[in-house]
Amino acid sequence: MADYSLETSWCPVEGSFGRLTFTLHNLSAEPLSGFSLCYTSETRVADKHVCDGGSLKRQVAHFHEFLPSEELTVPPGGCWRFTVEGLSREPKHVTAGVKSAYLTLADRRHLPVDFGDLMLKGRDGGVSPPLLPPGKADEPYALLPWPLSLGLKAGDLPATLYPAERTRPDAIEAFSQVLSLYQRLYPAEDAAFSLSAVDGGRRVRFVAESSIAAFAYELRFTAHEIVLSSADDAGRRYGLISLAQLLHGARADGERFKFPNFGTIADQPRYDWRGCHLDVSGRFYPVTDVVRLIDILAWNKLNIFHWHLTDDEAWRLEIKAYPELTAVGARLGLDEALAPQYGDGPETRAGYYTQDDVRRIVAHAASLGVEVVPEIDIPGHSAAALSSLPDLVDPQEAEDSYRSPQGYANNALNPAVEFTYEFLGTVFDEMMSLFPGEYFHIGGDEVASGAWLSSPLCQALMKREKLAGPAALQSYFLKRVHGMLSERGRKLAGWNEVSHGGGVDRDGTLLMAWERPDVGIELAQAGYDVVMTPGQAYYLDMAQAEAWSEPGASWAGFTPPERTYCYEAEGESPEALKGKMRGIQACIWSGDIASRAHFNRLVFPRLSAIAEAAWTPADRKDWDRFAVIVRMWPKL
Ligand code: ACM
Numbered sequence: 001m002a003d004y005s006l007e008t009s010w011c012p013v014e015g016s017f018g019r020l021t022f023t024l025h026n027l028s029a030e031p032l033s034g035f036s037l038c039y040t041s042e043t044r045v046a047d048k049h050v051c052d053g054g055s056l057k058r059q060v061a062h063f064h065e066f067l068p069s070e071e072l073t074v075p076p077g078g079c080w081r082f083t084v085e086g087l088s089r090e091p092k093h094v095t096a097g098v099k100s101a102y103l104t105l106a107d108r109r110h111l112p113v114d115f116g117d118l119m120l121k122g123r124d125g126g127v128s129p130p131l132l133p134p135g136k137a138d139e140p141y142a143l144l145p146w147p148l149s150l151g152l153k154a155g156d157l158p159a160t161l162y163p164a165e166r167t168r169p170d171a172i173e174a175f176s177q178v179l180s181l182y183q184r185l186y187p188a189e190d191a192a193f194s195l196s197a198v199d200g201g202r203r204v205r206f207v208a209e210s211s212i213a214a215f216a217y218e219l220r221f222t223a224h225e226i227v228l229s230s231a232d233d234a235g236r237r238y239g240l241i242s243l244a245q246l247l248h249g250a251r252a253d254g255e256r257f258k259f260p261n262f263g264t265i266a267d268q269p270r271y272d273w274r275g276c277h278l279d280v281s282g283r284f285y286p287v288t289d290v291v292r293l294i295d296i297l298a299w300n301k302l303n304i305f306h307w308h309l310t311d312d313e314a315w316r317l318e319i320k321a322y323p324e325l326t327a328v329g330a331r332l333g334l335d336e337a338l339a340p341q342y343g344d345g346p347e348t349r350a351g352y353y354t355q356d357d358v359r360r361i362v363a364h365a366a367s368l369g370v371e372v373v374p375e376i377d378i379p380g381h382s383a384a385a386l387s388s389l390p391d392l393v394d395p396q397e398a399e400d401s402y403r404s405p406q407g408y409a410n411n412a413l414n415p416a417v418e419f420t421y422e423f424l425g426t427v428f429d430e431m432m433s434l435f436p437g438e439y440f441h442i443g444g445d446e447v448a449s450g451a452w453l454s455s456p457l458c459q460a461l462m463k464r465e466k467l468a469g470p471a472a473l474q475s476y477f478l479k480r481v482h483g484m485l486s487e488r489g490r491k492l493a494g495w496n497e498v499s500h501g502g503g504v505d506r507d508g509t510l511l512m513a514w515e516r517p518d519v520g521i522e523l524a525q526a527g528y529d530v531v532m533t534p535g536q537a538y539y540l541d542m543a544q545a546e547a548w549s550e551p552g553a554s555w556a557g558f559t560p561p562e563r564t565y566c567y568e569a570e571g572e573s574p575e576a577l578k579g580k581m582r583g584i585q586a587c588i589w590s591g592d593i594a595s596r597a598h599f600n601r602l603v604f605p606r607l608s609a610i611a612e613a614a615w616t617p618a619d620r621k622d623w624d625r626f627a628v629i630v631r632m633w634p635k636l
Contacts, residue, residue: 009119186634
């Protein structure tokens with residue numbers, strides 16, 4: 001327990017986003033003076049605010065430092081209270097408050113401060129309803145995502161499954177990959193498969209069947225063997241994962257779930273893009289966590305891992321030509337160029353992926369049929385890159401001339417600085433050897449409306465190229481980036497704002513509709529390929545119920561698992577646009593997800609809900625069936 005404790009509460013105020021009250025208790029035996037209070041918080045103080053009892057000394061996005069209003073000594077057992085009115089958004093949940101806190105003394109020593117959830121004053125916080133019903137499965141098979149078609153008769157649980165053709169190395173390898181996946185996900189369970197024949201086991205024979213669609217598979221259960229037919233490795237892998245799921249369900253809950261004796265499953269995915277995004281900038285996840293998440297994606301038959309590697313908070317990808325990007329841009333701390341954010345204490349927190357780490361992760365994903373789509377978020381969300389490489393900045397541009405939606409000053413790469421393109425070319429060149437996939441995601445989201453207007457270089461560029469404002473400048477920049485990717489044989493993926501100001505060449509460009517679902521239809525109409533990632537259904541950092549006590553963010557509302565599951569992202573999109581709708585994707589914005597417990601609570605079961613919506617036709621989705629099966633599915 002620390003010697004100091006911070007309590008924070010919020011109360012509504014008519015006509016504003018309410019008032020925060022901070023109470024710092026001195027639990028030590030010594031008087032406290034000559035200090036400031038530093039904290040990070042999801043709820044940010046707005047530029048225009050009124051503070052009673054203190055003053056804001058410094059703020060960088062979610063990092064705040066407050067001073068007592070006058071020379072204050074807090075006696076042992078006493079407290080310092082101050083209030084702030086003027087917030088960037090109204091807090092809606094317990095987790096919207098302080099995520100880390102400490103005192104900084106005049107000699108730069110730091111003292112730890114305990115803190116708790118954000119308390120609600122003057123309103124009933126309510127209680128969440130259960131998020132997952134007991135559920136009910138009409139068919140006794142633990143398959144998730146549910147297959148396209150199935151006609152089975154339940155039988156006895158085999159001891160194990162083993163490959164019929166032990167001389168075929170590809171058959172053994174396919175078996176062994178899914179066997180190890182299962183062992184990693186369920187280390188306390190018996191192995192799902194065996195590589196050699198076992199008494200009481202059932203043998204699985206592979207058939208290459210070119211009439212079956214890509215990624216599809218068929219399973220035929222007979223008395224003496226199981227025949228798994230597919231046209232490709234991916235289909236075979238999905239068939240093996242289905243077998244492992246069937247075994248797992250029958251072992252874990254034998255009352256409810258069985259292994260089939262006879263019949264067939266004929267299955268194929270609804271969409272070819274079944275994605276999950278992870279923001280590793282706001283919060284760094286070690287390689288082992290990333291690998292486990294990819295395992296979980298594979299188990300849920302998701303096939304895209306969208307790896308959000310850079311943002312304002314940090315640049316997490318080693319680029320050998322620019323070691324500053326990670327030496328400066330992946331270090332957050334009070335004594336670093338980048339201020340602490342999202343739960344960071346005063347000590348430096350650093351973390352990035354070496355190129356060897358990336359190769360390992362990409363190879364692991366590929367072995368499970370998951371493509372890694374790397375994201376370098378430009379031109380906005382680039383505070384970490386700009387702090388690392390000052391040559392990216394127009395030296396004449398006024399400091400703090402605009403703020404991003406998250407409160408970062410001047411955080412966009414400058415389209416009129418020629419070094420910007422040299423820098424990006426080098427970054428893309430290094431990424432080429434790391435990421436073999438078709439798409440590079442370049443962000444394109446949330447450039448502040450006033451960006452670049454006080455950069456003389458941008459003013460000159462706008463005049464020369466007859467560009468009307470920031471949106472046109474962004475389009476100029478992204479067209480050049482699009483060309484750089486095309487030269488390198490890669491397609492551009494981005495967030496929906498890539499289309500602003502004229503956008504980029506539609507051919508092969510894939511945009512993610514995150515702001516609102518109808519944006520996806522507009523993008524498809526404009527000729528882009530579209531992946532639906534609406535915050536209102538697929539942002540897994542959003543809270544799952546309205547109650548104050550429910551953890552999670554709130555800017556896109558709250559999303560119970562049932563809503564995520566039932567949501568049909570294409571909505572009423574016209575038939576003619578269906579070919580443009582490539583798929584759907586979960587997004588995990590991790591900055592505010594302070595612990596593994598919160599990660600698991602927020603991400604699961606909604607990730608599996610999205611996986612089923614991505615694979616299973618709408619008319620075969622069944623919330624009650626999903627609810628029983630998903631309880632047995634792995635978490636991080
Ligand atoms: C986003 O949520 N800024 C894509």
